[in-house]
Amino acid sequence: MTDVYDGFGEGRIGSPRSPTRPHSMRRRQSMQVLELESRVEQLAAENRLLAEARAQAESSLARRNSSQAAERDNEIQALKRMLQEANDVIERLKQTNEGLRSSTSAIAVKHHEEVRRLESEHAQTARTVTDRDAEIADLRAQLEATKQQIRDLQQQILDSAKSHSVSSSDDQQQLDFLALHDVDYFDSRCQQLCVHVQQWVLRFSKFSDLEPCLLTSQINDEKLIDRLDNAVLDGSDVDAYLQDRVRRRDIFMSVTMTMIWEFVFTRYLFGMDREQRQKLKTLEKQLADVGPAHAVRQWRAVTLTLLARRPAFAKQRDQDTEAVVGAVLDALSAILPPPDHLEKQIQKQLRRVVAEAVDLAIEMRCQRADYVMLPPLQPEYDDAGELTETVSFNADLMNERSGEAASRVSNEDLEAQGATVRIVLFPLVVRKGDDSGRGDDEIVVCPAQVLIAKHHNTAASAAASQSGKKSVRMVTPSSDAGGASLFARSNASAPGGGAPDDQASDVGMADAGGYI
Structure with a gap:
């Protein structure tokens, strides 16, 4: 066949083809196959990559799981x-x-x-x-x-x-004239005075029971501060006692009795003006240089007994008593001011106590024997202000007077234990000579009433401190009477701000020792 026809998938070689003409079926299939092959290769490559990644991930996960398992095991x-x-x-x-x-x-x-x-x-x-x-x-x-x-x-x-005395009528009249007493009488009077002072101090403190005392750092009176410091003998801080509403009474008692001793018991005769006291003191010294001691004491007893009966003496004695009351009350009020409405009552009670001390002091001076209230013990300090030594308890001269119910230790046991004296509440009273004024031996009339330091406070027995048991009379070493004197000071209570010179009160202290 000479003619050539276009068929499916074929064309004329060299024949012109339109650009808009679609590809042939075979060509399209070929192109699709190529695309599919390319896509398959791409997917295969991706699949290989994913497989490799999966293998790596599985390997990493296995290693991590193994490490975690090992850690958990550890x-x-x-x-x-x-x-x-x-x-x-x-x-x-x-x-x-x-x-x-x-x-x-x-x-x-x-x-x-x-x-x-x-x-x-x-x-x-x-x-x-x-x-x-x-x-x-x-x-x-x-x-x-x-x-x-x-x-x-x-x-x-x-x-x-x-009734059977063969002495002369003058001696008999003299015995009737003098108010002579024995040791037991003055022991009882001293014990009674100590109790009355203690009772007054108790009332004074109780009237301001809820009020605090001023401490030594708050007091401007140096002499009062010295009185407070001297009241404690064992080196304790007096402020510690003032802060205690019960123990501060011991400090008040010591200060009060020390002032009464200073202003009353150091006088040659309380209630006599200073000039006359000095003259009598000088005269007694001159008589003692030439005459026997018992005769001089007899002269003193008669002379002071007569002088004490003068009306002018009674007036001066009352004025001096009032001055002592004011001095004591001023000192304690500076530490613990009493309530205003009770001040007169406190003063009246203190006046009775001081009057009792005055009567006792005058009676002691009008005896043939020398009855002496010795100076209260005081602490001694060195230049640095440190306590040089403490005072040991002496059962012959002291009586522990804490009055604690649990106290069952005797004075002798306290001395054997070496107890230390903390506070002197009442000074020691001794007698020099016998009742007729002969001899120079001293015996204890009333032992010093003291409190012992806490570390030795097994305390004296309550029987010795509360029953008024009379101490055995002990001979003591010779000591000079007195130990302090008084300066002149006008009576603050006198009208017009002072008193006449012949009636001036002289409550004050001097450095000279002995009676003045």
Whole structure:
């Protein structure tokens, strides 16, 4: 066949083809096959990449899982070791607890037995103390009865001696004229004065019971500060006592008695003007240089007894008494001001106490024997202000007066223990010579009433401090009378701001020793 026809997939070679003419079916299929092959190759490559990534991921995950498993194993092993150690500690603590429980039980049983034993001993001791208290009360009653018998016998002897005296009529008249007393009388008077001063101090403190005292740093009076510091002998801080509403009474008592001693018991004769006292003192010294001591004492007793009966003397004595009352009350009020509405009552009560001290001082000076209230003990300090030495308790010269109910230690036991004196409440009173004024031996009339330091406060027995038991008369070393004198000072209570010179009160202190 000479003619050539276009068929499916064929064309005339070299024949022109239109650009818009679509490809033939075969060509399109060929192109699709090529595209599919290319796509298959691409997918195969991607599949290989994904397989490699998956292999890497699985390998990494396996390694990570292995590492985490190893770490967990290590943690488990560490926790097991810690658990084992904790179990060991628990077991050891259980054993310790069991041991402590058994020892505690044994100690508790032992202590219970000890407590029962101590309770039994305490009951026995309480019964013994009760028996001793009853015995002491019985002995006190017997002692008082014996004292009364002794006084009656002494009075009978004195009456008998007076009725059968062979002395001259002048001597007999002199015995009637002088108000002579024995040691027991002045012992009783001193004990009574001590009790009355203590009662007044108690009332003074209780009136301001809720008020605090001024401390030494708040007081501007140097002399008052010295009085407070000198009241404590063992080096304790006086402010510690002033801050205590109970213990401050001991300081008040010491200061009050020291001032009464200074202003009353150091006078040659309280209530006499200074010039006359000096003249009599000089005259007594001149007489003592040429005459026997008992004669000079007799002269002094007669002279002072006569002078004390003058009306002018009574007036001067009352004025000086009022000055002492004012000085004591001013000093204590500067430490603890009393309530205004009770000040007159306090002053009235103090006036009675000072008047009692004045009467006692005058009676002591009008005796044939020398009755002397010695200066209260005071602490001694070195240049640095440190206490040089303490005062040891002396049972012959002192009496512990704490008054504590639990105090069962005697004065002799306190001396044996080396107790230290803390505060002197009442000074020592001694007598020089016998009742007729002969001799120079000193005996204790009234022992110093003291308080001991806390570390020795087993305390004196309540019987010695409260029953008024008379101390044994002990001979003491010779000592000079007095120890202080008084300066002139106008009576602050006198009208017009002062008193006439012939009636001026001279409550004050000087450096010279002895009576003035």
